[in-house]
Amino acid sequence: MTDTIMLAHGGGGEKTNRLVEELFLSYLNDPVLRQFDDAARLESMVFTTDSFVVSPLFFPGGDIGRLCVSGTVNDLAVMGARPRYMSLGFIIEEGFPIAELRKILQSIRETADESGIRIVTGDTKVVERGRGDGIYISCSGVGEIVYKNPPGFSRIAVGDVILINGSIGLHAAAIVAARGEFGLRAAVESDVAPLWPFLESLSGYDVTFMRDPTRGGVAQTLNEIATATGMDLEIGETEIPVSDPVRGLCDLLGYDPLYLANEGKVVLLASPRDAGKIAETMKNHPLGRDTRVIGLVRSPSGKRGRVLVRTLVGSQRLLMPPPGELLPRIC
Amino acid sequence: MTDTIMLAHGGGGEKTNRLVEELFLSYLNDPVLRQFDDAARLESMVFTTDSFVVSPLFFPGGDIGRLCVSGTVNDLAVMGARPRYMSLGFIIEEGFPIAELRKILQSIRETADESGIRIVTGDTKVVERGRGDGIYISCSGVGEIVYKNPPGFSRIAVGDVILINGSIGLHAAAIVAARGEFGLRAAVESDVAPLWPFLESLSGYDVTFMRDPTRGGVAQTLNEIATATGMDLEIGETEIPVSDPVRGLCDLLGYDPLYLANEGKVVLLASPRDAGKIAETMKNHPLGRDTRVIGLVRSPSGKRGRVLVRTLVGSQRLLMPPPGELLPRIC
Numbered sequence: 038m039t040d041t042i043m044l045a046h047g048g049g050g051e052k053t054n055r056l057v058e059e060l061f062l063s064y065l066n067d068p069v070l071r072q073f074d075d076a077a078r079l080e081s082m083v084f085t086t087d088s089f090v091v092s093p094l095f096f097p098g099g100d101i102g103r104l105c106v107s108g109t110v111n112d113l114a115v116m117g118a119r120p121r122y123m124s125l126g127f128i129i130e131e132g133f134p135i136a137e138l139r140k141i142l143q144s145i146r147e148t149a150d151e152s153g154i155r156i157v158t159g160d161t162k163v164v165e166r167g168r169g170d171g172i173y174i175s176c177s178g179v180g181e182i183v184y185k186n187p188p189g190f191s192r193i194a195v196g197d198v199i200l201i202n203g204s205i206g207l208h209a210a211a212i213v214a215a216r217g218e219f220g221l222r223a224a225v226e227s228d229v230a231p232l233w234p235f236l237e238s239l240s241g242y243d244v245t246f247m248r249d250p251t252r253g254g255v256a257q258t259l260n261e262i263a264t265a266t267g268m269d270l271e272i273g274e275t276e277i278p279v280s281d282p283v284r285g286l287c288d289l290l291g292y293d294p295l296y297l298a299n300e301g302k303v304v305l306l307a308s309p310r311d312a313g314k315i316a317e318t319m320k321n322h323p324l325g326r327d328t329r330v331i332g333l334v335r336s337p338s339g340k341r342g343r344v345l346v347r348t349l350v351g352s353q354r355l356l357m358p359p360p361g362e363l364l365p366r367i368c
Numbered sequence: 369m370t371d372t373i374m375l376a377h378g379g380g381g382e383k384t385n386r387l388v389e390e391l392f393l394s395y396l397n398d399p400v401l402r403q404f405d406d407a408a409r410l411e412s413m414v415f416t417t418d419s420f421v422v423s424p425l426f427f428p429g430g431d432i433g434r435l436c437v438s439g440t441v442n443d444l445a446v447m448g449a450r451p452r453y454m455s456l457g458f459i460i461e462e463g464f465p466i467a468e469l470r471k472i473l474q475s476i477r478e479t480a481d482e483s484g485i486r487i488v489t490g491d492t493k494v495v496e497r498g499r500g501d502g503i504y505i506s507c508s509g510v511g512e513i514v515y516k517n518p519p520g521f522s523r524i525a526v527g528d529v530i531l532i533n534g535s536i537g538l539h540a541a542a543i544v545a546a547r548g549e550f551g552l553r554a555a556v557e558s559d560v561a562p563l564w565p566f567l568e569s570l571s572g573y574d575v576t577f578m579r580d581p582t583r584g585g586v587a588q589t590l591n592e593i594a595t596a597t598g599m600d601l602e603i604g605e606t607e608i609p610v611s612d613p614v615r616g617l618c619d620l621l622g623y624d625p626l627y628l629a630n631e632g633k634v635v636l637l638a639s640p641r642d643a644g645k646i647a648e649t650m651k652n653h654p655l656g657r658d659t660r661v662i663g664l665v666r667s668p669s670g671k672r673g674r675v676l677v678r679t680l681v682g683s684q685r686l687l688m689p690p691p692g693e694l695l696p697r698i699c
């Protein structure tokens with residue numbers, strides 16, 4: 038461990054994992070905290086928290102307001118829980134324009150209504166000019182588990198089918214394009230959206246696991262599953278939906294879309310028995326129109342679970358977990 | 369409303385109230401959010417959130433770690449709820465020393481153990497150097513109401529006795545002294561402490577209302593009660609415990625101790641029937657040794673509830689709500 042915090046410690050990749058495992062968990066050793074879900078399961082409730090430090094605050098397809106509600110809702114929804122209540126903690130920099138705060142609040146309001154979550158408590162702190170970055174929003178959410186058989190790592194079995202509800206990488210690509218750093222003006226909008234009530238429509242089926250692939254993208258989510266279960270995951274490169282603008286941006290900047298953040302996607306594992314019905318139900322919802330089966334869970338070939346990508350020409354490559362510093366930095 | 373956010377918008381005084389009422393509540397109009405408690409009551413649960421942006425991070429009597437757990441625990445405890453679960457959201461500035469993070473985590477751990485709350489979920493973001501102030505911590509907490517007759521504004525009645533569990537102003541004074549801004553080195557320690565299980569010992573009595581007087585101090589809490597109930601509150605200036613170092617600091621800097629923040633105090637209202645037993649029980653606990661009866665709830669003399677201070681010479685003065693910018697700024 039280094040002596041000071043580095044940007045990579047916040048990137049959501051390997052360095053973040055090491056900070057959490059070696060430092061945070063050495064002090065805060067609750068068995069629930071150790072489960073490494075993005076929300077804590079407590080009796081019939083789930084509880085989640087996330088801080089939003091995105092730049093720019095407004096981007097094609099959304100803003101920090103829509104992002105913070107969607108992020109909170111999605112962390113609850115993928116636990117098979119109906120999002121019930123959330124809190125908002127604002128850390129605002131002195132001098133921040135009230136007009137921008139209005140836009141953000143309007144967006145929070147609309148996204149909360151869309152998902153059915155209620156904002157019931159909040160807090161505001163103002164920090165001196167130069168000691169913040171416009172606005173940071175910390176959100177926590179409480180949900181009520183409504184899936185009869187709640188999804189989770191322990192329910193994953195060999196043969197499970199891996200699905201995703203549409204094109205990947207849109208959020209990260211929209212942020213990169215909105216920054217204009219590379220002189221790019223890609224016609225790409227963030228996919229940021231609350232995944233409930235979309236995921237509620239699947240509550241009667243045998244969904245074994247769900248996770249929203251945000252920081253670190255689909256590669257991060259699949260590697261977490263492989264590590265937690267010890268099983269191999271095999272995905273087909275050509276099965277993964279990637280839109281043309283995202284593909285173009287990746288080719289230009291040397292990114293792999295599998296590592297790009299999403300904010301309206303779910304990686305879903307289903308028993309082979311229910312996978313067909315699940316895919317059909319997903320395709321009938323606006324948020325799942327481009328749903329695809331992207332792979333399968335296989336028996337492990339080695340001591341540890343791995344993620345294998347079958348390429349267009351039939352060869353296989355290993356999909357590694359994201360490195361420490363995730364590129365592009367989007368939070 | 370101004371066009372940009374001012375420091376006073378975060379001070380917890382009148383400007384914060386106006387920001388919340390005129391702006392936040394115009395967008396986020398949940399009836400629970402409108403109740404203006406520091407925690408939201410949801411069926412048998414309470415839910416609270418707070419962000420901690422204190423400077424310095426380490427001060428006599430505590431640090432930001434002890435502060436953030438105590439603040440979360442206390443917001444739940446004063447609702448008559450056992451603190452059950454909390455989340456931690458870290459926003460850390462690039463370059464922050466790991467050694468300081470260790471001290472903060474150790475302190476979080478100890479304070480959580482002291483109060484019985486479990487830390488079950490968390491999140492870490494790192495912001496670029498110059499875009500933060502070392503470390504901000506956002507906490508949310510979930511509690512379970514265990515008071516048979518949970519305290520709340522609606523239970524307050526004329527004749528209720530007002531108590532406090534010890535000397536006021538210690539936290540704000542410790543922060544001011546720790547900053548060394550005025551060349552002061554007062555021998556004063558913050559009172560920061562988790563008020564549960566202390567307040568659990570009162571759960572069988574007729575406690576009608578509790579609130580921890582943090583930002584804006586006892587003056588803020590009493591004015592909130594007067595506004596919410598429409599009743600007058602009368603307190604005796606000589607009954608309010610103020611330690612010599614706090615008194616000295618206030619004389620020197622022109623502060624009124626009634627406006628100074630506390631982090632281990634509770635303003636408690638009790639029915640006249642139970643007030644004696646409650647005071648006795650409080651005095652038997654280390655956190656309540658200096659408990660005093662400081663006043664009474666009276667019938668309103670005008671259209672709106674007011675807070676009246678009976679002075680040493682027998683005259684009465686009106687105790688106004690804190691103004692926009694609270695001095696000293698401690699968060």
